[in-house]
Amino acid sequence: MTVLPENDDVLAVLDRAAGWLDTGQPVALATVVQTWGSSPRPVGSQMAISGDGRFEGSVSGGCVEGAVVEAGQAAMADGKPRLLTFGVSDGEAWAVGLACGGTVRIYVEPVTAS
Amino acid sequence: MRRATLDALVAARRERRTVALVTELGTGAQHLADAAGARTGVEPAGNGEIFTHVFRPTPRLIVVGAVHIAQKLVPLARLADFAVTVVDPRAAFASAERFPDVGLSHDWPDKAVTALSPDSATAIVTLTHDPKLDDPALIVALRSSAFYVGALGSRKTHGRRIERLTAEGFDDAAISRIRAPIGLPIGALSPGEIAVSIMAEIVAARHGRTLQEVRV
Numbered sequence: 001m002t003v004l005p006e007n008d009d010v011l012a013v014l015d016r017a018a019g020w021l022d023t024g025q026p027v028a029l030a031t032v033v034q035t036w037g038s039s040p041r042p043v044g045s046q047m048a049i050s051g052d053g054r055f056e057g058s059v060s061g062g063c064v065e066g067a068v069v070e071a072g073q074a075a076m077a078d079g080k081p082r083l084l085t086f087g088v089s090d091g092e093a094w095a096v097g098l099a100c101g102g103t104v105r106i107y108v109e110p111v112t113a114s
Numbered sequence: 115m116r117r118a119t120l121d122a123l124v125a126a127r128r129e130r131r132t133v134a135l136v137t138e139l140g141t142g143a144q145h146l147a148d149a150a151g152a153r154t155g156v157e158p159a160g161n162g163e164i165f166t167h168v169f170r171p172t173p174r175l176i177v178v179g180a181v182h183i184a185q186k187l188v189p190l191a192r193l194a195d196f197a198v199t200v201v202d203p204r205a206a207f208a209s210a211e212r213f214p215d216v217g218l219s220h221d222w223p224d225k226a227v228t229a230l231s232p233d234s235a236t237a238i239v240t241l242t243h244d245p246k247l248d249d250p251a252l253i254v255a256l257r258s259s260a261f262y263v264g265a266l267g268s269r270k271t272h273g274r275r276i277e278r279l280t281a282e283g284f285d286d287a288a289i290s291r292i293r294a295p296i297g298l299p300i301g302a303l304s305p306g307e308i309a310v311s312i313m314a315e316i317v318a319a320r321h322g323r324t325l326q327e328v329r330v
Binding site: 007008009010011014015017018021029031033034043044080081083105107109110111112113 | 197
């Protein structure tokens with residue numbers, strides 16, 4: 001029997017995070033923890049972010065990823081997690097553009113070596 | 115998240131174990147917990163909130179019969195996040211040329227499906243049109259906790275299949291787990307269309323939707 005190829009988006013994100021850490025890159029992980037209304041990615045969706053601005057996975061339909069990458073880099077810098085909310089009621093988030101009209105809360109945490 | 119937690123999540127994923135990651139959203143304090151009964155979501159706890167994240171194994175699809183419909187179904191299933199294995203003892207059918215980027219087994223279907231240890235995150239479809247190949251796979255499938263078991267063939271073909279499986283000792287409740295004729299009734303005719311109807315039915319089953327709900 002030939003080996004079953006992996007087809008696992010969740011594992012792809014976690015593996016990429018581990019790979020970046022192995023090469024000495026700092027890493028943050030972003031996770032959708034709550035959604036209201038229509039939102040493109042369900043609770044539990046994850047994105048890994050590297051210190052040099054690469055990312056794997058998604059936490060929205062591409063609307064807020066840029067802001068989440070910035071938050072990830074801030075989390076790597078101060079070693080603290082943060083909780084972000086994006087939605088139509090939030091002026092800044094609207095500027096970022098969650099065009100689907102939903103609201104998402106995203107937890108962003110640094111991944112530490114120890 | 116600590117590196118050790120990340121590594122533990124990766125290991126659980128590779129071993130198809132379900133685990134729950136519990137995080138205090140205020141402090142970032144985190145631990146892995148038994149996933150039994152756990153649900154993904156945020157709950158208030160004291161002055162803060164706790165996020166429980168249940169990591170379930172990725173779904174799998176076992177396709178018995180490396181036929182034309184299977185060639186169309188495999189890429190669709192991969193798009194829908196399924197890990198796919200194609201089973202067919204006829205090496206000319208289950209060739210790497212016809213099925214690139216997919217697990218292939220040339221074992222007899224009962225042996226092949228047993229070896230894959232189908233669990234509640236596994237869907238199994240039989241597409242050979244040949245009872246000699248389909249039935250052994252269906253017998254193993256019905257004894258497993260697979261969330262979806264589907265068999266290609268007309269109502270008449272399925273009637274004869276029911277007789278054979280009854281003779282094998284399966285009762286009506288067990289046999290009624292088989293989706294036959296396979297796929298949602300969307301008028302599918304071509305191999306690609308039939309693959310779409312099968313994949314749609316598998317996705318609906320995975321999320322516990324009935325045909326009535328799907329049609330609404």
